[in-house]
Amino acid sequence: MSESGQDNSSQNKSDQNRQLLFLLPLLLFVAMAVLLATGLGKDPTELDSQLIGKSIPGFQKTLLFSPNKTISEKELQGPALINVFASWCPACYTEHPYLMQLAQSKAVKIYGLNYKDKRDKGQKFVNDLGNPYDLILFDDNGRLGIDMGVYGAPETFVINSDNQIVYRHVGIVNLDVWQNILRPRMFANQEGSASKSTGQAAK
Amino acid sequence: MIPEIGNLALAFGLALALIQFVVPLVGIATHRWRLAIIAKPAAIGQFFFVCLAFVCLAYSFYANDFSVAYVASNSNRSLPVAYRIGATWGGHEGSLLLWVFMLSSWTLAVALLSKSLPALTRTRVLSVLGFVSVGFLIFILFTSNPFDRLLPVFPVDGSDLNPLLQDPGMVFHPPLLYMGYVGFSVAFAFALAALLEGRIDTLWARWVRPWTQAAWMFMTLGIAAGSWWAYYELGWGGWWFWDPVENASFMPWLLGTALLHSLAATEKRGVFKAWTTLLAIAAFSFCLLGTFLVRSGVLTSVHAFANDPVRGTYILVFLGVTVGASLILFAVRGSKVSVTSWYNLLSRELLFLINNLILAVVTIMILLGTLQPIIADFFNLGKVSVGPPYFNTVFNILMAPLIFLVGLGPIVNWRKYEYSELVKRTRLSLLASIVVGLLVAVLADDKIFTDRLQLFVGAFLIVWVLVLNIVDWWKKAAKKNRNPLLGLFSISPSFLGMYFAHIGLAIVVFGVVFSSHLSIEKNLRLGIGQTQEVAGYEFYFEKISDVVGPNYDAIRGHFIVKQDGENVAILHPEKRQYRVSGQWMTEAGIDANLARDLYVAMGEKIPESNDWAVRIYVKPFVSCLWLGSILMGIGGLLAMTDKRYRAKVKQKLGISDDAVVSGAA
Numbered sequence: 001m002s003e004s005g006q007d008n009s010s011q012n013k014s015d016q017n018r019q020l021l022f023l024l025p026l027l028l029f030v031a032m033a034v035l036l037a038t039g040l041g042k043d044p045t046e047l048d049s050q051l052i053g054k055s056i057p058g059f060q061k062t063l064l065f066s067p068n069k070t071i072s073e074k075e076l077q078g079p080a081l082i083n084v085f086a087s088w089c090p091a092c093y094t095e096h097p098y099l100m101q102l103a104q105s106k107a108v109k110i111y112g113l114n115y116k117d118k119r120d121k122g123q124k125f126v127n128d129l130g131n132p133y134d135l136i137l138f139d140d141n142g143r144l145g146i147d148m149g150v151y152g153a154p155e156t157f158v159i160n161s162d163n164q165i166v167y168r169h170v171g172i173v174n175l176d177v178w179q180n181i182l183r184p185r186m187f188a189n190q191e192g193s194a195s196k197s198t199g200q201a202a203k
Numbered sequence: 204m205i206p207e208i209g210n211l212a213l214a215f216g217l218a219l220a221l222i223q224f225v226v227p228l229v230g231i232a233t234h235r236w237r238l239a240i241i242a243k244p245a246a247i248g249q250f251f252f253v254c255l256a257f258v259c260l261a262y263s264f265y266a267n268d269f270s271v272a273y274v275a276s277n278s279n280r281s282l283p284v285a286y287r288i289g290a291t292w293g294g295h296e297g298s299l300l301l302w303v304f305m306l307s308s309w310t311l312a313v314a315l316l317s318k319s320l321p322a323l324t325r326t327r328v329l330s331v332l333g334f335v336s337v338g339f340l341i342f343i344l345f346t347s348n349p350f351d352r353l354l355p356v357f358p359v360d361g362s363d364l365n366p367l368l369q370d371p372g373m374v375f376h377p378p379l380l381y382m383g384y385v386g387f388s389v390a391f392a393f394a395l396a397a398l399l400e401g402r403i404d405t406l407w408a409r410w411v412r413p414w415t416q417a418a419w420m421f422m423t424l425g426i427a428a429g430s431w432w433a434y435y436e437l438g439w440g441g442w443w444f445w446d447p448v449e450n451a452s453f454m455p456w457l458l459g460t461a462l463l464h465s466l467a468a469t470e471k472r473g474v475f476k477a478w479t480t481l482l483a484i485a486a487f488s489f490c491l492l493g494t495f496l497v498r499s500g501v502l503t504s505v506h507a508f509a510n511d512p513v514r515g516t517y518i519l520v521f522l523g524v525t526v527g528a529s530l531i532l533f534a535v536r537g538s539k540v541s542v543t544s545w546y547n548l549l550s551r552e553l554l555f556l557i558n559n560l561i562l563a564v565v566t567i568m569i570l571l572g573t574l575q576p577i578i579a580d581f582f583n584l585g586k587v588s589v590g591p592p593y594f595n596t597v598f599n600i601l602m603a604p605l606i607f608l609v610g611l612g613p614i615v616n617w618r619k620y621e622y623s624e625l626v627k628r629t630r631l632s633l634l635a636s637i638v639v640g641l642l643v644a645v646l647a648d649d650k651i652f653t654d655r656l657q658l659f660v661g662a663f664l665i666v667w668v669l670v671l672n673i674v675d676w677w678k679k680a681a682k683k684n685r686n687p688l689l690g691l692f693s694i695s696p697s698f699l700g701m702y703f704a705h706i707g708l709a710i711v712v713f714g715v716v717f718s719s720h721l722s723i724e725k726n727l728r729l730g731i732g733q734t735q736e737v738a739g740y741e742f743y744f745e746k747i748s749d750v751v752g753p754n755y756d757a758i759r760g761h762f763i764v765k766q767d768g769e770n771v772a773i774l775h776p777e778k779r780q781y782r783v784s785g786q787w788m789t790e791a792g793i794d795a796n797l798a799r800d801l802y803v804a805m806g807e808k809i810p811e812s813n814d815w816a817v818r819i820y821v822k823p824f825v826s827c828l829w830l831g832s833i834l835m836g837i838g839g840l841l842a843m844t845d846k847r848y849r850a851k852v853k854q855k856l857g858i859s860d861d862a863v864v865s866g867a868a
Contacts, residue, residue: 015538019534019538021538022533022534022537023534025481025485025530025533025534026527026530026531026533029488029526029527029530030527032574033519033522033526033527035574035577035578035581036495036499036519036577037519038577038581039577039581040515040516086590088590088592093726093818094789097806097807097816098807100807101807101810116590116592128725128727129726129816142590153590
């Protein structure tokens, strides 16, 4: 188990290998530095631009409370919010009471996406805190989350009446976020009838 | 006036740091010794000016000088004085100043306490530390100056400190953590000095060890304090979230732990020399990386400071220069370091090697998980993140064998150890650990198989580490004193520190395993005057009252907790609204003792009723997390006080004394 090479005949070769080995940390570091440089200047909370204006990606997912029922993107209908939540996400507990209020005010339809969770834990979360969702998709492997560009939880997507993703909000939703950020964008494609729609939403 | 003095002090600090970095190196290269010895006075001067700048900033907060932009955006007249001082490091600029202040304090300590070092080594170490200081002072002065003024029109009042930070935790968590972060710069500087000299030996390891132990101690306590703060301040009862910034502080801690062990092997046996220097470089590089991740805006996190690409670019360049140059030096010089020692397959050296490998792999896995959003983005996989399930799985699977080794480490001898001896010394402990593990797994109520397995492994490891370490401690004590009980604290501080740290670790594991498996958490709707039973405790929601705080208004809940008809605790959770920002904060009401925490946090009021959404948790053994961490910290402190680190060694100008090297084993 000695670290020093004893055998003189292969000394040169092992010396070379040794030097390569000692270069390894430097190479790994350079690779990481390049990677970090590419991350600079990009806003990690920004929605991948190719998704804006696109329809909801296609999926086949079971519902959180009915593992036997599978639904697809066709069964969602905007204008709506898709709220990404998980029982492991601390901020989701903070956000949830406002989602309950929002749902009770009937201002908007909210779909839930239970992201990378265990089914029993997700169910417990909703049972404990209340259910503001029209339906809850269960995304245990995070596949749908990847397709939608989910970065973490909580996140909320705004879907307009044409079932297009128009906005992605990272972080919790509260009254301020709903009134100033989400609601204006949800109805932005209907400038002409904007007053009508927001009027309805306010009721 | 005061902010201008601070600004000027920073500039002087930078000038002295430059002198401390450049002049000694020139002096050494040109053999002009009088130039080289300037390192020490420059370091002392640098400390003086950076300290002055820090005091100026703290004073600006104390005096409510809102013409200073940084004060205006992080303080407020109605903020209590203690938080105003704490607000000094509540934002990006001030926390960087704290970083440099800590760095210059460590530098001062090295300059004053390193008389036993060869002058050449001491000079090189100070020069490297000077370089790090230069990098950060330039960063502060040119991209993040905390003394920038809002003139001529400045606000009458400030926009207040982030309410999340208005907490006693803010006053000591960042300083402790930064002491740890920055402390690893000393080990880093020693590693570079050794590589420059081309000499890494027992003596070198003995110099570095106490500095590393000190940094490790601060970091352990700093991370624990942060975890405790998150636990009671976020109102959710969790204490670790695998948030990028938590990971950023955890990775250097893991590498620092590896470094502590490999340094021990280098000191005692002269092995792992190159690896030890690499670890010292890596530990500090991860500290710099953490700084980058928090301040560049490449990742989202609850801790992240305001996002500014210029700052990100600067830190990345500085990181590249510092780490890149160190690793080039390592590649050139490290390969020349020869090791002439040997060890057997079963020996403490081997255990330390496995320890180091596991810690390095865990660090890399956490790094990959943390950077995963950037990696995925780089390969156009979209922005994804792995989340806690990944970290928990990887971490548990890799750490279990490591903790198993913590039981063996103190027993197995350096160089070689007999298998038969090992079996003889561990068979009873093994039996006890298995029995306890099985009992725990079987007796736990309605758990699924994987939970029982985790409980078994957890209980097994806790008993294993505790029994083996305590028995070993006892045996050593018995050699010191006829009454082993009296001998327990007369063994050498190095060993005493080790037992404290290992036992502390076992207690932390105990807290982790049992609090996560036995906690009862109820989120429910509770009306005033109603009672809810949770885990044998009756929580009576007596009333709510309004509270007026210095800069917030709060609704306070009054909960009386009874067990078997007796009052055991009165809890006062609060919902606070801070006046300036209008933000709501949750203050949990917690009653803690060693066996369990009773935890109540209030959610929203349910409209048109007298009911509230309430979170009631009964969490057993959470206190063990903090208790164990404190024991680990004490362990680091004890190890540091070992007399042999302060023994005078007759040395002149870096000429090595081979007798010292070969004599120590």
